[in-house]
Amino acid sequence: MKTIFNSLGSNYSLKFAMQALFARNKKTSNDDLKAYLKKEFGGEVTLFYKARQAIEYAIDVCDFPKGSKVAVSGFTCAVVPKAIEHAGLSYIFIDVEPNDVNFQIASLGQMYTPDTKIRAVVVQNTFGFTQDIAPIEKFCKERGIVLIEDLAHSVGAVYPDGRKTGTVGDFVILSFSQDKLLDAVSGGALIVRNKHFSKIPEKKWSEISFVEQLRDRFYPSLTYKVRFMYAIGLGKIYHFILKKLHALSMPVYNLDKTDFKILPSWEAELALFRLKNLPEELVERRKKAEMYLENLILHPVVTKESISRASCLRIPVRIDDREDFIRFARKNSIHISDVWYDVPVSPKRYWNLFSKGFTLPEAINLSERIINFPTHLNMTKANIKKVIEVYKKWK
Template sequence: MRGFKPISISLSPNVEKDDIQVVFDLLKKPFIWKNGETIENLENEFKKYLNIKNVFSFNSGRSAFLAILKSLNLGQGSEVLIQSFTCNAAVNPIIWAGYKPIYVDVDENDFNINVGDLNSKITPKTKAIVVQHTFGIPAKIEEILKICKEKNLILIEDCAHCLGAEYQGKKLGTFGKAAFFSFSRDKVISSIYGGIAVINDEILAENLKKYHESLDFPSNAWIFQQLIHPLVLNYLILPIYGFLSLGKLLLIVFQNLNILSKAVHWKEKIGQMPPYFPKKLPNALAVLALNQFKKLDKFNKHREKIAEIYFQELQGSGFILPEKKSGQIFLRFALKHPNAHKIIKMAWAKNILLGDWYTAPIAPDDTKPEKLCYSKNNCETAEKLSKITFNLPTHINISEETTKSIIQFIKKYD
C-alpha cells in the first residue's frame, strides 16, 4: 500500500533501511562528524575501483570540479567548453574559477556533447573540454580524445550521472586528465551532498593535494542538516506527501527555514557561489557514501532490470526510447515525447513524481541563463530536448510492480 507516499524519482531515492541505521549511529557520535578514518577508506575504495592513484573527496561534485579547475591554473578568462542540456551546478564552478563557459550543443539521440559543434567552438582561448555522460550514457570519448590530442586541450569528465558506467570496457572517469563524481541526493549513490575528484596527472595531483589541504570541513550545523535529510524525508515528509500536498508544503517550509538543505542554492541560479563551497567531505558523509558505494553493483543491476521493463513495455509506443549503448548505466530512463511537460504535470498531480531533467538548456528553469553566459538559441538541439524530454525512475526503491504502474500511467498520453 502506497498511501500518500509518492512514486518518486527524487527525494532521497537511494535510501534503504541500512542507510537509515547508519544515520542513527552517526547522530550519536558528533565527535566523528568532521575528521575520521572513513574519508581515507572511501578514497581508497575509489582508487581500487577506478584503478587510479590520486583521488580527493569533497562536500560536493561542485567543490571537486572547482578544485580541479583552480588546480589547473588555466589563466583568467580561459574558455572551457561544456555541453548545454545540463544543470547550473555543472557550469558554475567554471565561472567561480574565473574562466568562461562556452556552450556546445548536444546530440538528440544520446543527450551528450555534439562533436561537430564542439570542433566549431574551439578558439585560441579554449583550454579544456568538459564531457558529461548524461543519464549514465557514455559520450563519444574516442572522438573527443582525438580532438583533445590534436588541439592540445584538457579533457575533464563530468561523471555526476555515471558511476559504474564503462566505455569499451574501461570505467568512465578514467579517460581524461581529471574527472569528478557526485554523491548528491538524486545521483547514482548518495550522501545528500558529496563528491570526489579523480586525477590522472601527477602535476595536477600535486596542485590539487595542496588545494584540498587548504580547505576546511563544513560546519557541524551543515553536516547535521544533511544527516537528518533522509530521516525527515522518510518518516515525515514522504508518508504525507500526497495528503493535501502536506508533505510537499512541509518540505518547502523546512528548506526555507534552512532545516533541510536545497539541492541548488538561489545564488547558483545567478552564477554565484553559496558559502558552503568549496569544502572537504566530512567523515559523517563519507560513512554514508561508503555504505552506498558498497551497494553500487546492486543499484546499477537493479536500474538495468527496471530499464529493460521500460524498453519492453514501451517499444512501439509514441515515446522515443533511449538508445541501448554498451556500458551505460540507467541513472534515469530518459524518454522523448512532444507532450513531455504536460505528462510531468499530470503525473505530479497523481503523486507520481517523474523526472524533469532538463526542462531548460541550463536547468533548473528559473536559472538566469545570461548570468551563466548562455544566450537563448545558443544551442538548438538542447533547446528542443528541454521541451520534449522527461525521465522515469530506475532506483532501488522502484519495484517491478511500480514500474508497471508508471508505464500504465504514461501510456494514457501516448
C-alpha cells in the same frame, strides 16, 4: 496508495536513513574512501563537500592562462559552468546532438577553432548514457586539451569502446550528492589521473557548519517521512512546512563562490557504502530501464545496447505536452515534475544567467520536452508497471 517520486530522497531506504542519522565521525573514513577511489580510478584523490567544488579545483590545478575556456555540455546543471567561473575561466556550451542527451565529437569540433581558447572539455554522460569517448579523447590529445570526466551521472557506466567511465580523462569528478548514483546526501571527489597535474595548489578550506550537517543527517529520514505522508494525503502540507523551516538540504541552493569545504567523515562513510553497493545497484537499474524500454517508446538514446552499458540514473522520454502529463501523473500519485533538465542550464530560475551569447537549439528543444522516469531503489517492479500504465493511459 503507492506514491512514486523522481527525487525527494528516493535513493534512501529506511535502513539508510537510520545509517545517516547515526553514522559516526570516524577519523579513518575519509582515508578509506580515498584509498577505495584511488584503487578504482588510479590517481590522487581529494574529497569535497560537493562535486561542483571538485570541478572548480580541477580547473585551478590546471593553472590555465587568463582567457582560457572550458567546454561543457549545453544540457547541464548550473553549478557546472558556475564552478568554471569560480575558477576564473569562462565556459563554452556545446549543444547536444539531435536525438541525444549529450554532445559528441561533431558538435565539439564545430565549436573549436584555435581562437576559441578551449583548454579543457568536460564530458558528462547525461543520465549515465555515455558519450563516444574515443574520438573526443583523440581530439583533446591532438590539441593539448585537458579531458575531465564528470561522473555525477555515470559512475560505473561503460563507453562504446568498452572502457569504463573514469578510466580515460586527465581528471575524474564524482558526486555523492542528493539524487545521484552514489547518494550520500552530499559529497564530491576529484581524482587527478594525469601525473602532470599532481601539484595541488594551496587553498582555503573550511568545515561545514553544524546546522548544515544536521540538515544533511536528517535529510534521508525527513524525506522518507514526506514520501510516507504523501501516501496518506498529508505530504504536500508536511513538505511545505519543512521547506518553510529550511529543514531540507537543497541540491542547488545558491551559486556563490565559497571556500573549499571538507567532507564530513560520516558522509565519507556513507559514500563508501554507496560505492561498494554500486555494482549490484547498476544491475537493478538496468533491469528497470529494460522494463521501460520493452513497454514504451523512450528517447532514442535509450536502446537495449545503450542500457547494457549505461548507469541508467534516469530514463529520458520526449513528449510534446509535458505539463499535461506531469499533472496527469500527479493525480495518479506519480511525482515527476523534477525534470532534468527543464532548461538547457538548469534550474530555471538561473537560466537567464547563462542564456546570453549561446545558441543551443537542440538543448532547448530537448529541455522543453524531456521527462525522466525513475530507476532508483524505491522503484519496485510494481512501481515501474504503474508508471508504464499511467503513461500509456495518458497517451
